[in-house]
Amino acid sequence: MPMLRWVAVWRRNLRVWRKLALPSVVGNFGEPLLYLLALGYGFGAFVAEVQDMPYLMFLASGIVCASAMNAATLEGLYSAYVRMAVQQTWEGILATPLSVRDVVLGEMAWTGTKAVINSAPILIVAAALGAVHDVSALWVLPVMLLLGLCFGAMALVVTALASSFDFFMYYSTLVITPMFLLSGVFFPLSVLPAWVQGLAQGFPLTHAVAVARPLMSGQPLEAPWGHLAVIAAYGGVAVIWAVWLLRRRLLR
């Protein structure tokens, strides 16, 4: 099955993760719980309702998306860079029938998986705090998979260009942090100046929040396919670019 060779790369990463799964899952629950409790109840005391829903519910749907983005980004930057440049794991893999494309697809699939692994606990915590409307909120998980694939592929482009870990600071500061703050995670985009709102429409995270929020709050879901298409387009372009860049870098 040459088309599915990349699965071996995904499975390798899954096996490594499983060795440390328990502490990392505890961390996955702990941090978002703190965010939800501190910000949700803290701000929630001032702003009872946002967009006709409790602030805690508004925030929870945003945090789910932001943590999926962060998990996929960290995996695609630092962990992937270690495998590429420090451990030479990819060099080893490229001496087998696998190609650079297989490595990229396997790594990207793993970033998507990490996004789901990290965002699912928040969904559970949110449900326990009453910040989820009904069981259809589970549809958020496939959306987080798509979002993770998208940000994972984007991170792999950056990794392919990086000459050291320091390079990642530019991407975090110039790309990830603005998205984290301006995609409607913490407050509605409508309070921002019009030009910032326009800019935010170019962020994949904005479109993920636009789909996840109705799914978790039970409000009507309008035109989700458009939003999902934007995320898929970013991911699609990024993965092709990452394969091209990494071929150039690894097969010099």
Place this chain on the structure above:
Amino acid sequence: MSGARGLPLPPSAAAEAVVRAAGLTKVYGGIAAVNGVDFTVERGECVGLLGPNGAGKTTLLRLILGNTYPDAGALEVLGLPVPARAGEMRARLGVVPQFDNLDPDFSVAENLRTYGSYFGLGRAALAARVPALLDFAALTERAEAKISALSGGMKRRLTLARALINDPELLVLDEPTTGLDPQARHLLWRRLRELTVAGKTLLLTTHYMEEAERLCDRVMVMDRGTILASGSPADLIRAHIEPQVVEVFGAGADAWLAARGAGQVERSERVGESVLCYVREERPLLDALAAEAGLRFTHRRANLEDVFLKLTGRELRTAS
């Protein structure tokens, strides 16, 4: 890359060529690391690639793996064009890289299993092969050890075992014994011998002439991207070097060579503190040297190292 398809390969004389290269070239920054090499490796052969640092050995091996695109020339490995069908070819190839790249996230046995999964080997196939390979690498007791807990020799043996996980027809080994102590080297030599006896084709690089003489049916001497000579160690010695070497040491060696020695030897080379004198008949020279006061000297038969020194030059090149 387009050039790689343009140049036709000559029809191979032997039907069983495992590697066939014609005009193979790889250029880095205007300098040809591999410069139009032509060679074949026959099935079942053990071929040694010798050359000073920077000669282009690793680059040539990476071309064979299909891990870098040639700038010109044509290459066929295991009957498949490379790099066009390199993935398919690598399913039947084993690789020991110059620098270990074992997976530090896994134990010894997990390294073998994970590597096997890249070849699409399932649980059952791995359950049969992994214990046998651990045994081959003398690492059965260390199966659950972390990679960081292994010695250099153990890592090298594990890397060799890993390269055999797919039962390859051709093994490519880049300096398999560099950095190993004599015991570890001997164990690895024994394993490589077993593999050639089992009918595997081996292509290895080394800086140890003794290793090449001992293991290889044929050696290729490479320098500055080109293959300077190719043949069995004995043939190369016969073709390039007078059979006897008298090494003259010490302060008086130069003066002796200038005054009287040059007339008594066929050829001489200065290597560091000593003068290497190449002769067909050693007796007259040894008698003459015995009559000189204060000169130390030894006699030995010419070996592959002498061929290597003659072909690649003696001075350390700072450029490479």
